[in-house]
Amino acid sequence: YGTASRNGQGHLTIGGVDVVDLAREFGTPLYVMDEELIRQNCRAYVAAFRDHYPDFDVAYASKAFLCTAMAALVAQEGLSLDVVSGGEIATALQAGFPMDRTYFHGNNKTAEEIRLALEAGVGRFVVDSLHELELLNRLAGERGTTARALLRVTPGVEAHTHEYISTGQLDSKFGIPIEGGQALDAARAALQADHVELLGFHCHIGSQIFDLTGYRVAADRMLAFAAAVREETGFTPSELSLGGGLGVRYVEGDRPLPPADLVACLAEAVRSGAAERALPLPKLIVEPGRSIVAEAGTTLYTVGTIKEIPGVRTYLSVDGGMGDNIRPALYHARYECAVANKLDSERTRIVTVVGRYCESGDVLLTDAAVAADVAPGDLLAVFATGAYNYSMASRYNRFPTPAVVFVRDGRADLVVRRETFADMAACDVLPPRFRPRAE
Numbered sequence: 001y002g003t004a005s006r007n008g009q010g011h012l013t014i015g016g017v018d019v020v021d022l023a024r025e026f027g028t029p030l031y032v033m034d035e036e037l038i039r040q041n042c043r044a045y046v047a048a049f050r051d052h053y054p055d056f057d058v059a060y061a062s063k064a065f066l067c068t069a070m071a072a073l074v075a076q077e078g079l080s081l082d083v084v085s086g087g088e089i090a091t092a093l094q095a096g097f098p099m100d101r102t103y104f105h106g107n108n109k110t111a112e113e114i115r116l117a118l119e120a121g122v123g124r125f126v127v128d129s130l131h132e133l134e135l136l137n138r139l140a141g142e143r144g145t146t147a148r149a150l151l152r153v154t155p156g157v158e159a160h161t162h163e164y165i166s167t168g169q170l171d172s173k174f175g176i177p178i179e180g181g182q183a184l185d186a187a188r189a190a191l192q193a194d195h196v197e198l199l200g201f202h203c204h205i206g207s208q209i210f211d212l213t214g215y216r217v218a219a220d221r222m223l224a225f226a227a228a229v230r231e232e233t234g235f236t237p238s239e240l241s242l243g244g245g246l247g248v249r250y251v252e253g254d255r256p257l258p259p260a261d262l263v264a265c266l267a268e269a270v271r272s273g274a275a276e277r278a279l280p281l282p283k284l285i286v287e288p289g290r291s292i293v294a295e296a297g298t299t300l301y302t303v304g305t306i307k308e309i310p311g312v313r314t315y316l317s318v319d320g321g322m323g324d325n326i327r328p329a330l331y332h333a334r335y336e337c338a339v340a341n342k343l344d345s346e347r348t349r350i351v352t353v354v355g356r357y358c359e360s361g362d363v364l365l366t367d368a369a370v371a372a373d374v375a376p377g378d379l380l381a382v383f384a385t386g387a388y389n390y391s392m393a394s395r396y397n398r399f400p401t402p403a404v405v406f407v408r409d410g411r412a413d414l415v416v417r418r419e420t421f422a423d424m425a426a427c428d429v430l431p432p433r434f435r436p437r438a439e
């Protein structure tokens with residue numbers, strides 16, 4: 001992946017930095033992000049749009065991985081930012097992110113978050129329901145402003161990895177269904193709202209997608225919907241967001257498509273769909289998350305106990321686990337790993353990599369081939385952990401959340417320091433009646 005390589009000592013290097021040095025300096029578990037690869041991925045989307053489509057925006061989906069430095073990097077690369085919470089907005093603000101380049105998503109935004117977003121100057125509210133539309137209209141009115149909005153609709157396309165399913169997709173907590181006319185009614189309501197300016201529509205069909213068919217179908221349905229709205233209301237959308245979802249390579253056999261293929265497909269589908277209905281070309285927006293950061297992330301762990309149950313299996317324990325990577329436990333997600341300080345050893349030992357959380361399901365990899373001479377104290381690198389790992393970290397068992405470093409050109413910069421026990425206890429309150437009594 002990216003700048004990952006092997007040096008003369010048989011150690012893994014990322015961004016020109018020996019991971020053994022990283023572990024020594026920053027401790028483990030450690031999230032290591034290949035800054036160059038993140039930047040290349042951002043640029044791949046932008047370059048593809050420049051080749052294929054006149055008016056576009058690439059909004060990085062923060063949920064995949066966000067910290068202040070990441071928001072700053074996204075700003076430097078000229079991308080926009082998709083945020084889904086007050087917390088993500090606060091992080092963008094802390095980074096000095098140009099807030100007019102943010103899209104605020106979420107199916108249940110609170111009044112408090114909407115007020116914060118209005119105050120921060122969020123660029124687009126991606127309105128998910130009639131309830132939210134009314135709330136937004138009222139709160140924008142109270143502030144004496146107008147909120148710019150896209151309506152999130154469900155086009156009846158769901159894409160999962162290699163397949164897409166065309167369903168009514170009524171059964172989703174996100175968005176307003178096109179089928180049955182609810183989305184059209186919502187568009188009417190948005191056009192009538194005094195303090196909301198409707199600019200267009202949004203949909204998101206899924207995540208970790210390897211096949212473009214679902215995107216093509218969704219783009220066409222969105223344009224058909226846009227044409228129906230124009231017919232009923234006279235409103236012509238100027239913006240169309242088709243969400244994120246491009247797949248990445250977690251394990252050998254995953255065959256992700258380059259961003260250029262997705263962009264070319266969407267550009268073509270939107271062009272022909274718009275031409276067919278005599279609609280002007282809308283600004284085309286995508287929201288990639290995983291495909292920007294997943295492959296850029298590597299988690300470093302220190303190997304601890306190795307428990308061999310003869311004829312059954314060998315458990316190799318590391319000093320992290322489901323708290324820093326919930327994806328195997330939650331989705332049966334698969335990863336690849338290597339003993340990062342023994343890349344020259346033969347990979348003949350088959351182990352099941354487990355964490356140190358009090359939970360039998362705390363398994364990171366099953367039957368992974370690792371260095372034959374793996375031993376306690378070695379470093380285990382798990383690859384492609386840049387998306388939905390740090391951002392989904394938990395404090396189960398009160399293990400502190402690991403640090404994050406960005407590596408590039410032989411240097412490492414700490415961007416999130418390791419949590420301390422004191423950080424974890426910082427929100428605890430001990431009411432007087434629980435305090436130990438002085439004898």
Ligand code: LLP
Pocket residue numbers: 061064082105204206207208243244245246287288289290291327331387388
């Ligand atoms: N836009 C919207 C509206 C979304 O809901 C999502 C992801 C994205 C963009 C970014 O999708 P991406 O390019 O990252 O696939 N926790 C799960 C993934 C949840 C995705 C949720 N929505 C996982 O670890 O696989």
